[in-house]
Amino acid sequence: MMEEDSQTPKSSPGSNNSNNPHLNPFKSPLNLLLLLISLALLLLITPASSAAATTDKTQTLITPTNFLPYYTQHCNHIVPQSPLTPNTNFASLNHDAKPLHIDISYVTGGARILPRRAVGSGSPPVSLSFNPKRNSFSLTQDPNVVHLQASLRLHLPFHSNYTWGRNLRGIRYRPPRIPIRPRVFAFQLYGFWSVRTGELCMVGSGPNDANLGGVSTLDVVLKLNYPVNFSEVGSLISGVLESLGDYFEPVWIMGVPHFGKFNYTLINEGHGNVCAGGNESSGGKDENLTLELHDPNSCLNQFYRYASKLELDYGSGCGSNEVECNPLGEGFGVLPKFMAVQSVRCGHGGGIRALVSFSESGDFVRSPFAYKAFDPNLTLIGEAVWDAEGDRLCMVACRFLNLKDSLANVSVGDCSIRLSLRFPRTLTIRQRSIVVGQISSNKTVNETGYFRKIEFHGPSNMLGALPGLKYEYTVLDRVSKSCAQKKIRKVKGKNYPNGYSSDMRFDILVKNSEGQTAEGYFSPLFVGDRLYDPYGRSNNHSGMQNISYKISFSMTSHFRLGDKLLSKESVEIAAEGVYDKESGVLCMIGCWNGVSPVHNSPIADCDILVNAQFSPLDGKSRVSLKGTIESLREKSDPLYFRQLEMSSNSIYASRAVESIWRMDVEITMVLISNTFACVFVGLQLCHVKKHSDLLPFISFVMLIILTLGHMIPLLLNFEALFMGNRYRPNYFLESGGWLEVNEVAVRVVTMVAFLLQFRLLQLTWSARQTTGRHDSLWPSDKKVLYVSLPFYVGGGLIAWYASHWKTKDAYGNHFLLFGQEVRQQNYGWEELKSYAGLILDGFLLPQIMFNLFSNCEGSILAFPFYFGITLVRLLPHAYDLYRAHSSAWYLDFSYIYANHVQDFYSTAWDIIIPLCGMLFASLIFLQQRYGGRCLLPKRFRKTSGYEKVPVVIGQELQETTH
Numbered sequence: 001m002m003e004e005d006s007q008t009p010k011s012s013p014g015s016n017n018s019n020n021p022h023l024n025p026f027k028s029p030l031n032l033l034l035l036l037i038s039l040a041l042l043l044l045i046t047p048a049s050s051a052a053a054t055t056d057k058t059q060t061l062i063t064p065t066n067f068l069p070y071y072t073q074h075c076n077h078i079v080p081q082s083p084l085t086p087n088t089n090f091a092s093l094n095h096d097a098k099p100l101h102i103d104i105s106y107v108t109g110g111a112r113i114l115p116r117r118a119v120g121s122g123s124p125p126v127s128l129s130f131n132p133k134r135n136s137f138s139l140t141q142d143p144n145v146v147h148l149q150a151s152l153r154l155h156l157p158f159h160s161n162y163t164w165g166r167n168l169r170g171i172r173y174r175p176p177r178i179p180i181r182p183r184v185f186a187f188q189l190y191g192f193w194s195v196r197t198g199e200l201c202m203v204g205s206g207p208n209d210a211n212l213g214g215v216s217t218l219d220v221v222l223k224l225n226y227p228v229n230f231s232e233v234g235s236l237i238s239g240v241l242e243s244l245g246d247y248f249e250p251v252w253i254m255g256v257p258h259f260g261k262f263n264y265t266l267i268n269e270g271h272g273n274v275c276a277g278g279n280e281s282s283g284g285k286d287e288n289l290t291l292e293l294h295d296p297n298s299c300l301n302q303f304y305r306y307a308s309k310l311e312l313d314y315g316s317g318c319g320s321n322e323v324e325c326n327p328l329g330e331g332f333g334v335l336p337k338f339m340a341v342q343s344v345r346c347g348h349g350g351g352i353r354a355l356v357s358f359s360e361s362g363d364f365v366r367s368p369f370a371y372k373a374f375d376p377n378l379t380l381i382g383e384a385v386w387d388a389e390g391d392r393l394c395m396v397a398c399r400f401l402n403l404k405d406s407l408a409n410v411s412v413g414d415c416s417i418r419l420s421l422r423f424p425r426t427l428t429i430r431q432r433s434i435v436v437g438q439i440s441s442n443k444t445v446n447e448t449g450y451f452r453k454i455e456f457h458g459p460s461n462m463l464g465a466l467p468g469l470k471y472e473y474t475v476l477d478r479v480s481k482s483c484a485q486k487k488i489r490k491v492k493g494k495n496y497p498n499g500y501s502s503d504m505r506f507d508i509l510v511k512n513s514e515g516q517t518a519e520g521y522f523s524p525l526f527v528g529d530r531l532y533d534p535y536g537r538s539n540n541h542s543g544m545q546n547i548s549y550k551i552s553f554s555m556t557s558h559f560r561l562g563d564k565l566l567s568k569e570s571v572e573i574a575a576e577g578v579y580d581k582e583s584g585v586l587c588m589i590g591c592w593n594g595v596s597p598v599h600n601s602p603i604a605d606c607d608i609l610v611n612a613q614f615s616p617l618d619g620k621s622r623v624s625l626k627g628t629i630e631s632l633r634e635k636s637d638p639l640y641f642r643q644l645e646m647s648s649n650s651i652y653a654s655r656a657v658e659s660i661w662r663m664d665v666e667i668t669m670v671l672i673s674n675t676f677a678c679v680f681v682g683l684q685l686c687h688v689k690k691h692s693d694l695l696p697f698i699s700f701v702m703l704i705i706l707t708l709g710h711m712i713p714l715l716l717n718f719e720a721l722f723m724g725n726r727y728r729p730n731y732f733l734e735s736g737g738w739l740e741v742n743e744v745a746v747r748v749v750t751m752v753a754f755l756l757q758f759r760l761l762q763l764t765w766s767a768r769q770t771t772g773r774h775d776s777l778w779p780s781d782k783k784v785l786y787v788s789l790p791f792y793v794g795g796g797l798i799a800w801y802a803s804h805w806k807t808k809d810a811y812g813n814h815f816l817l818f819g820q821e822v823r824q825q826n827y828g829w830e831e832l833k834s835y836a837g838l839i840l841d842g843f844l845l846p847q848i849m850f851n852l853f854s855n856c857e858g859s860i861l862a863f864p865f866y867f868g869i870t871l872v873r874l875l876p877h878a879y880d881l882y883r884a885h886s887s888a889w890y891l892d893f894s895y896i897y898a899n900h901v902q903d904f905y906s907t908a909w910d911i912i913i914p915l916c917g918m919l920f921a922s923l924i925f926l927q928q929r930y931g932g933r934c935l936l937p938k939r940f941r942k943t944s945g946y947e948k949v950p951v952v953i954g955q956e957l958q959e960t961t962h
Contacts, residue, residue, distance in 0.1 A: 061217055062205040064149065067190040074221045074244070075201035079192045082140035084147060100150070100193065100200065100226055102130035102237060102255040104344060104355070104372045107154070108407065110241075110251035113185065113210055115156065124157035127373030128253060130224075144196040149189065152204075152222060152241070154251070155373075156183040185209060187220055187241075198227035200239070212247040219244040225408075230257040232265045233353065233383055233398060234412035252407040256344060256355070256374075256381065264351040266383040266396040266415060288391035289423040289468055299346030303354070306435045307341040307421065310456040318452065325452050327417065327439055328358060328378065329399065336360050339439070339456055341395075341421065342372065344381075352384040356397055356419065356439075376400035381412060382419070392422040393437075399449075416443050426470045427525070429576050429591050430604055432550070433457035434466060460550055460574075463531055471526035473546055475589045475606070479577040482609050482632065483587035494616040496584035497652065499527045499545040502534035503617075504579075506625060506650035510553045513642040514560060520553025520571075522612075522648075548576040549588060551610070551629075562631070562641030573629070575610050584614035586627070605639050607632040617652055624648050666897035667746070669879070673872050673897075674749040677710075680868035681756040687862035688763065694860045695767040696777060699850035701784045702843055703761040706869075709840045710754035714747065780853040784846050792839055799835040837903030841873045841913050844920035851924075851932030859928050866924050874917045876903070877910040884910075 062070055071081055105128040107114070114126055129152070136149040191202030202222045208215055224239030237255035291302060314335060318325035326332055336358035344353040357379045382397030398415035421437035435458030443450040463469055497503035504527075510518045524532040525548045554570040561571065577588025590608035612627030625648040633640040651659065688695045768777060844866060850856070876898035883898065884907065898905060904913070926934055 060219075062188075062190070062203055062219055064190055067203055070203040070219070070221075070244070071191055071201070074203060075191060075223075078201040078223060079145060079194045079197075079199055080142075081192055082142035082145045082147075085139045085141055099228070100130070100132050100148070101258060102128060102253075104256040104258060104374065105129075105237075106254045106374055106376055106407075108252045109249055110154075111249040112212055113243075113248035114154065114251065125373040125375055126157070127155040128255070129153045129155070130255075140192070144194055146193045146195060148191070148193060148202075150202065152187045152189055154185040156185070183209070185218075187218070187222075189220075189222055191222070193226070195228055198225055200224040200226050203244075208247075210248075213245070215245075215247070218247055224253070231263045233381060233415075236410065236412070238408045238410070240408075254376070254407040254410055258345060262345070262347070262351075262353065264347075264383050264385075266398075267351070267385045267394070287425055289425050289466060290391050291386070291423060299352065303341055306423070306458055310339045310341070310435065310437075310458050312337055312339055313455045313457065314452070315455070324445075324450065325454070327380075327441075327451050327454060329414075329449055329451075332377075334360060336378070341419075342374075350385055352386075352393075352395075354382060354384055354395065356380040356382065356395075376403055376410065380417060382415070382417070384419075390422070392420055395419040395421075397439075414449050416441050416449060418442055423466060425468060426472050427460075428472050428474050429548070429574050429589070429606070430474075432460040432525070432574050434460060434463060434469070460525070463525065469531065471529070471531075471548055473548070473576055475576060476546065476578070478589050479587060482589065483578070483611075494584075495618060496581055496614050496616060499524075499547055499579050499581060500530070500532070500534075501653065503614075503624075503650075503652050504532070504547075505534060506648045508551075508553065508625070508646045508648045510629070511645045511647075512560060516555075516559045518553045518555045518559050518571075520551065523550045523552075524548065525550055543581060545579050545581065546576070547579045547586070547588075548574075549590075549610075551575055551590065561644075562639065573608060573610070575608075577610070584616070586610070586612040586614070590629070603639075605633075607639070612646070617654060624650050624652060663896055669897040670746055671749060673875070674746065674753055676868060677872050678749065678753045678756055680865050680872070681753060681760060683868075684862050684865035685756065685760055685763075687859070687865070688760070691859065692767065694858055695764055696771055696773045697850075697854065697856045697858075697860045698760075698764045699784060699847040700761075700764060700781050701788060701846035701850070703757070703764060705840060705843050705846065707754065707757045707761050709843070710750055710757055713750055714754060777854060780850055783853045784849045787849055788846055795838075796835050833902060834900070834904050838913070841903065841917060842920060843873070844870065844917075844924055848920060848923050848927065851927040852935065853932075855932045857928065857931040861924060861928065863925075867921050870917045870921045874914040877905065877913050880905045881907065881910045 060066070068081065075081075107126050107128050110126075117125065130150060132148050132150040138147040140147055185206060187204050187206035189202035189204035191200065191204075193200040200223070203220070204222075205217045205219050208218045212218070221242050221244060222239065223242070224237060226237050226239075227235065235257060237253070237257060239253045241251040241253065243250075312335075314322075314325050318335065322335065323330055326335055328336065338359045338361070340357045340359070342355045342357060344355055346352050355374055357374055359378065377400075380397040380399060382395050384393055384395035386392075387394050395418070396415055397417040397419055398412045399417075401411050401413045402409045417439065418441070419437065419439045421435060423435060424431065424433070427434075436456070438453055438455045440453040441450050504524050505522065507519070507521050510520060526532060527547050528545055551573040552570055571592060573590040573592040575588040575590035577586065579586045588610040589606065590610050591604050591606035592608060593604060609630050609632055610627065611630075612625055615624050615626075625646075627646050629644040629646060631637075631640045631642075688698075767773075847861065847866075851860075880898040923935060
């Protein structure tokens, strides 16, 4: 009778005991776990807090009210303090409006607080900013002494490979995905400045972020030599920041003045010999653009835009460490590859003060508003003027001397360097740089400091801000001959991208004959005689169009191009040709900078043919472009390389608009589906509240599957959950912030569904313990586990192994080769995640088996629960069928609703899974109406003697209990 009673969905209220330890088994283990965690935290926190209490030392914070004693002790011998006068108007001194500012600086020393950095290394230097507070200048009784307050900040780069502190190992780490701010040491200072001598001394405090000496603040003293006027290029700021208490070593400071009166002593207006030499490459009046650099703001913008990274061309005869070719002089064996003209100040009269920095990697400060740090070992300082007659910039540059000694002895000298810079008016296939120029020395070969003339050129992008720029097509005759052999087949009714549209700019994947891949992009420069502007007005030009392109691709691994093995390098090809809008064919001749096998020097190889075929705008192909890059040279030529295949998965703009709208629809569908899941689980909770005797007979395995199905998405990253395809087009990020807003909503609804499902799981477990049915029903759960686990594990292994067999077929075309290495490594894991979604689709299978083993009958599951959750799980497959037959939606590479990474989706699976889901729901309906074993033949349904008698006896037992 006990066996039959365990098979009948009846509760035993009389067995409820508040003292029963199994009443809520989650409560005791949870409390024990919380207790252990609390004890562990106490053990960790108590020693740390006590240690901090023993090591923290009290130190007085220097403020505007108590700084005088510290100033008297450390600064009074430099600038004697003087009492303030009632009149605090500093404007009467008639000095510069912004004196004492420092934002262009170089600092050394400072061990224990600043990172160690090798002199002349390519590591980012520490920058310093010194800013007196506005309206803090006060006159004193001494007319030559001014009282002021200021802030000093030391900005430490966070992504450098420095060695920190003493006796510490250098740690190299990869920066996080979310950028963090650089580390900053900030000090508030108070002191006096002598207008007559230019000496400044201040004391102050700042937070001890480096935790030096166990003190909360660091007291410092700043000593600067900051003259009132800087009359020449050699005027520099020098000083030192010292710690009161010897918590860190002195920080030596050298700064370049930004404000103040300045006299241009190296150049004068109309000076004739500033741009002398090298006139053969400086162009003529009609060959250069005329720029207005007399306005200081325009002057700064021009330098920031176009001269922030210039590539040096040493020409033939210069090895990697030729002293006669190095503009930095002796002591620097490696020739720098890049140069930047960083403007310091543009005067209203046309004079310009500038720093010329050199680098081997090309990493320069890009923002004109950021604090500027420079390395004087790799920098020149000079004066420049815009030559209106030749439309060019002419500069006289000097070196920093005595750098091996203290920074207090650094001077500016050897002003024998000349630099000229111009903006060509016309671009060609061989000359794409918008900035060209040269740097040379006016010394003779035998003099110290001499170096050969070096030419440089700037970038070929950001052309829109240069009015009057033109392009001259010079190889169209070769294009017509080379492309005449290509048969163009025009298909009626097909539309291809317009030459002026944004669809002409795309990413590419390049593959060589050995199967090696590289990633890059195609970007138009000019279409016809117009500068390409994808956001400008549209031009519905039809037929053939002249077009010029910039083609660039870079390698993440070894890539062979001809006889040259490229590794982590970029290849840039300048190309021009014709585009036929009627057929979508692009044919061009290209040039790229190769290396001459004879002289081992750079050479322009213009024997490259580029062919590309665009796909129709309304086509169903996932590949928007296919083409080839091939050499026109003979196979015996050293510059010959085998044909390269290229393809693109860039999506057209019209499809992007439809895709963004589809994403909005899918996000809404996700929210609706999760909301309905919450409603259906809530209805099941209401159902078991009314029929508590049915609660123990819910399959525990089914509840665990549903609970994990809502919990795991909460633990996964939102991007990995809804944007599983790492290589989706970035236009999805331009959906007006809809994804970011709905991320919170989706998480909240998923959290509610998880909590409701977990509550149902908890009630089921507690009901089994309370009614004493745990031991009698657990054998049925074990049978479900014994049957389902091998089934699930075996299916997972089959799915995992099958993924390796179909990898070649699934990723055979060039479009899917984009990111091939990563996709192949993770494809098995994605297949397992999809299989987990398949298990969740069949969530009713454990309940069917449980009903079969325990022979339960009755409405254990509410109809809205099992049928509604089934619809929620199956509707994505119906949607995927619709999406697959929509030409635009089918081409999307990112899924939010019906995500292919989260479940099996294909035409076959979209039919099989819904049919199986509806079958499972129908079987539950039959079991709850006719018994759990109604699906079996009659001879296997029940055992004789176990039908109605236990039910009657159970009722009598309940009445007797009451």
